Amino acid sequence: MAVPLDPIGNAVLSLQIVVLFLLILGLPFVKRKGEKKNLIRHGYLTSLALVLHTITILIVMVPSFSTNLNSIGNLSILQSITVWLHAATGIAAEISGIFMVASWAFKPLQQMTCARRKWLMMPTFIIWTVSLVTGAVIHVAGII
Numbered sequence: 001m002a003v004p005l006d007p008i009g010n011a012v013l014s015l016q017i018v019v020l021f022l023l024i025l026g027l028p029f030v031k032r033k034g035e036k037k038n039l040i041r042h043g044y045l046t047s048l049a050l051v052l053h054t055i056t057i058l059i060v061m062v063p064s065f066s067t068n069l070n071s072i073g074n075l076s077i078l079q080s081i082t083v084w085l086h087a088a089t090g091i092a093a094e095i096s097g098i099f100m101v102a103s104w105a106f107k108p109l110q111q112m113t114c115a116r117r118k119w120l121m122m123p124t125f126i127i128w129t130v131s132l133v134t135g136a137v138i139h140v141a142g143i144i
Helices: 007-031 036-072 077-105 112-142
Strands: none
Touching: 007 036, 007 112, 036 077, 077 112
């Protein structure tokens, strides 16, 4: 008989999928160049996604990682690589996201300083997606 997945992990994975949709939902606003209100909408959607992501990191992921840190050494090489890849990409995406949202939120909106960091947005999205996928694998496979 299959073991049911952890309900907290299910909730976190579901929330992370919502975050993914928020980020995707914000993309069309960037494509409509010339309208600052669309860029502002993009900024709000991205900020909401970052806040939700940060909450799950602080409330669930960090405690889970620190609780299971000793057991990571007992994992197979592939499982261990998956866990460390998830941690590394998650940290990188979070730091990059905070940097970009802060550059948008703490400057006057008229300056749109985040637009100067546009080159970071797609790599951050890709890194965050890798973190999401590896996190889903860890959860579904019951690695930790």
